[in-house]
Amino acid sequence: MKRSVAPPPCPCGSGKAYAACCGLLHAGAPAVDAEALMRSRYSAYVLGLADYLRATWHPGTRPAELDFAGGPKWLGLTVLRHEVTGDDRAIVEFVARYKAGGRAGRLGEVSRFVRDDGRWYYVDGDVD
Incomplete structure (x- = not known):
């Protein structure tokens, strides 16, 4: 009997397959809300997708370069709150x-996230 192989899960912890979750955003689909963008950015850190991270970072706060050399190995994500503030x-x-x-x-x-011309962007954040 042939066993089917499950598609790889999305690194963001949604429980969905990567291709049906953050993979869509990494391929160019717009995020439906700030939480979806944040999850896709976490997955981009896991996968080393610097171009995606820069493209989804607001131009006013975007760093000139991102360096993944010697960075951490990301193990999991828990979203505690998503709040529309405007x-x-x-x-x-x-x-x-x-x-x-x-x-x-x-x-x-x-x-913090803003939507500009229909697309969500990461602006900045307060780290604990």
């Missing part, structure tokens, strides 16, 4: 688990 503004609070230098850690952030 017509084209939202915040997403999350905790991301990682391992770096043989040690486990957690990164907590309240991220």
Whole structure:
């Protein structure tokens, strides 16, 4: 009997297959809301997609370059809150688990997002 292989799960923790989740956004589909964009950005960090991260970073706060060399290994994401704060503004609070230098850690952030011309962008965030 031939066994079917399940598609790889999305790194964002949605429970969906990557191709049906963040993979769509990484291929160019717009995020429906700030949480979807935040999840896709986390997945981009996991997968090392620097071009996607730069493209979804607001031009007013976007860094000139992103360096993944020696960065952490991302292990999981928990979204704590998604709140619409205006017509084209939202915040997403999350905790991301990682391992770096043989040690486990957690990164907590309240991220700010804006929607410009129908697309969501990461602006900045307050790190715990």
